[in-house]
Amino acid sequence: MATGWGSLLQDEQQLExxxxxxxxxxxAEGVLLRTSQxxxxxxxxxxxxxxxxxxxxxxxxxxxxxxxQMDFNLLVDAxxxxxxxxxxxxxxTIKRDxxxxxxxxxxxxxxxxxxxxxxxxxxxxxxxxxxxxxxxxAALKQIEINTISASFGGLASRTxxxxxxxxxxxxxxxxxxxxxxxxxxxxLAMGIAKAWELYGSANARVLLIAQEKERNIFDQRxxxxxxxxxxxxxxxxxxxxxxxxxxxxxxxxLFMDDQEVAVVYFRDGYMPSHYSLQNWGARLLLERSCxxxxxxxxxxxxGTKKVQQELSRSGMLEVLLPGQxxxxxxxxxxxxxxxxxxxxxxxxxAITEAIAAPSCFVLKPQREGGGNNLYGEEMVQAxxxxxxxxxxxxxxxxxxxxxxxxxxxxxxxxxxxxxxxCISELGIFGVYVRQGKTLVMNKHVGHLLRTKxxxxxxxxxxxxxxxxxxxxxx
Numbered sequence: 147m148a149t150g151w152g153s154l155l156q157d158e159q160q161l162e163x164x165x166x167x168x169x170x171x172x173x174a175e176g177v178l179l180r181t182s183q184x185x186x187x188x189x190x191x192x193x194x195x196x197x198x199x200x201x202x203x204x205x206x207x208x209x210x211x212x213x214x215q216m217d218f219n220l221l222v223d224a225x226x227x228x229x230x231x232x233x234x235x236x237x238x239t240i241k242r243d244x245x246x247x248x249x250x251x252x253x254x255x256x257x258x259x260x261x262x263x264x265x266x267x268x269x270x271x272x273x274x275x276x277x278x279x280x281x282x283x284a285a286l287k288q289i290e291i292n293t294i295s296a297s298f299g300g301l302a303s304r305t306x307x308x309x310x311x312x313x314x315x316x317x318x319x320x321x322x323x324x325x326x327x328x329x330x331x332x333x334l335a336m337g338i339a340k341a342w343e344l345y346g347s348a349n350a351r352v353l354l355i356a357q358e359k360e361r362n363i364f365d366q367r368x369x370x371x372x373x374x375x376x377x378x379x380x381x382x383x384x385x386x387x388x389x390x391x392x393x394x395x396x397x398x399x400l401f402m403d404d405q406e407v408a409v410v411y412f413r414d415g416y417m418p419s420h421y422s423l424q425n426w427g428a429r430l431l432l433e434r435s436c437x438x439x440x441x442x443x444x445x446x447x448x449g450t451k452k453v454q455q456e457l458s459r460s461g462m463l464e465v466l467l468p469g470q471x472x473x474x475x476x477x478x479x480x481x482x483x484x485x486x487x488x489x490x491x492x493x494x495x496a497i498t499e500a501i502a503a504p505s506c507f508v509l510k511p512q513r514e515g516g517g518n519n520l521y522g523e524e525m526v527q528a529x530x531x532x533x534x535x536x537x538x539x540x541x542x543x544x545x546x547x548x549x550x551x552x553x554x555x556x557x558x559x560x561x562x563x564x565x566x567x568c569i570s571e572l573g574i575f576g577v578y579v580r581q582g583k584t585l586v587m588n589k590h591v592g593h594l595l596r597t598k599x600x601x602x603x604x605x606x607x608x609x610x611x612x613x614x615x616x617x618x619x620x
Contacts, residue, residue, distance in 0.1 A: 186359050271574065345437070450512050
C-alpha cells in the first residue's frame with residue numbers, strides 16, 4: 147500500500163504547526179486520557195496519543211472485516227454455550243495457568259448450580275492486521291478477539307473530526323470527506339440497553355465494574371452518557387465494593403447498595419493482577435446472579451487464545467456452526483496459522499519449527515491487555531525453557547503477520563512530532579443479545595484503527611505503545 151501522505155511528511159515546519167492544531171482539536175473533541183501521574187483524578191488530563199494523518203486501509207479489507215463480524219458474534223456465542231468444547235479445549239491450559247483455572251472454576255460452579263441469567267450480552271472487538279502477500283496484495287488476518295472490556299469505542303468516535311480538521315487545514319476537503327463517521331460507543335450502549343430492557347425491571351441499574359486507577363475513563367463515560375440519554379442509570383463500582391455491599395436475594399437477583407442490578411458491564415477483571423481472593427469472591431457472586439453479565443464467565447473463556455487456536459482446527463467451525471457454510475468460509479478466510487503447544491507430537495513439531503524460524507512466529511500466553519507476547523530471540527529462549535515442561539500448554543504459537551509498513555507522524559504528550567515507519571491494527575466492534583435460545587440482536591457497530599511504530603512488537607493504546615488512528619479507505 148502506498149504511503150498516501152508522502153510529500154506532507156517531508157516538511158518539518160508544517161508538521162509542527164499541523165501537530166499543534168491537531169492536538170488542540172483532539173482536546174476540544176474529547177480525545178482524552180487521565181495522566182499516568184494522576185490516574186484516579188480528572189483534575190489534570192491529557193490528549194490520548196493519535197496519528198497526525200489517517201492511515202490508508204484497503205476498502206475491500208475494511209468491508210471484509212465488517213462482513214465477518216456478525217459471524218464472529220455467532221461463533222463466540224456458540225462457544226460460550228458449549229460447555230463440553232470449553233472443558234475439552236482448556237483441559238491442558240487450566241493445569242498450568244492459574245488465572246484461566248480460576249475463571250474455569252467459577253464457570254463450573256455456575257453450571258453446577260444452574261445458570262440464573264436468561265439474557266446474554268456480548269460486546270466484543272475482533273482485531274486484524276493486513277498481511278502483505280508475495281504479490282504485493284494485502285490479506286485480512288485476525289490477531290485476536292476481545293470478549294471482555296473491549297475498549298476505545300468511545301474515543302474512536304471522537305477522532306474522525308480531528309483527522310477531518312487536519313485535512314481541511316491543508317485544503318484537502320475532498321479527502322477530509324472520505325474519513326468515515328464512526329460511533330462504536332453508541333452501538334455498544336444500544337446492546338447494553340437492549341439487555342437492560344429484556345431483563346425487565348424499570349428501576350434496575352447497570353453496574354460498571356471499574357478499576358480504581360482508570361486513565362481511560364472518558365472512553366467509558368461515552369457509553370455511560372449514551373445510556374443516560376436513554377434514561378438508564380449506570381453505577382460505577384470496584385470488585386471490592388461488590389464484596390462489601392453486593393448481595394443476592396432468594397431469586398438470585400443482584401443488589402448493590404440496595405439497588406437492583408440488571409446488567410453488569412466489566413471494564414476490569416481480564417488480568418490476574420485485577421484479582422485478590424476478595425475479588426474472586428465478588429466475581430463468583432456476580433456470576434451466580436440473574437443479572438446480565440457482559441461478559442458472562444463462559445464468554446470470557448471463549449475469548450482465550452487457546453480457544454482461538456482450537457477454532458482454527460480443520461472441521462471445528464463446522465461443528466460449532468452447523469449448516470452455515472458461508473459463515474464458516476468467511477471466518478476461516480481471516481485465520482492466521484495457529485498451533486497448539488500441548489504435550490505430544492503436534493506440540494513438539496510446532497516448537498521445533500518456531501525455534502528454527504523465529505521470525506515467522508509469535509508466542510502468546512492466555513492474557514489480555516497487551517504487552518504479553520514474545521518474539522524473536524526472547525521467544526526462542528522461552529521455548530527452550532518450556533519445551534520439556536507441561537507449562538508450555540498455557541501458551542499457543544501463532545504465525546507472525548507481516549504488514550507493509552508506511553510513514554505517519556505519531557503525536558504523544560511530551561514527545562516531539564516525528565515521522566516513523568508504522569503498521570496498523572483494525573478492530574471491529576460487535577454486539578449481540580440472546581434471550582434464552584433466541585438471538586434478538588446481532589450487529590457490527592463501528593471500528594477502531596490503532597497504529598504503532600514498527601520498533602514496537604506488542605501492545606495496544608492502553609499499554610502505551612499504539613496510538614489512535616482512522617482508516618482512510620483506498
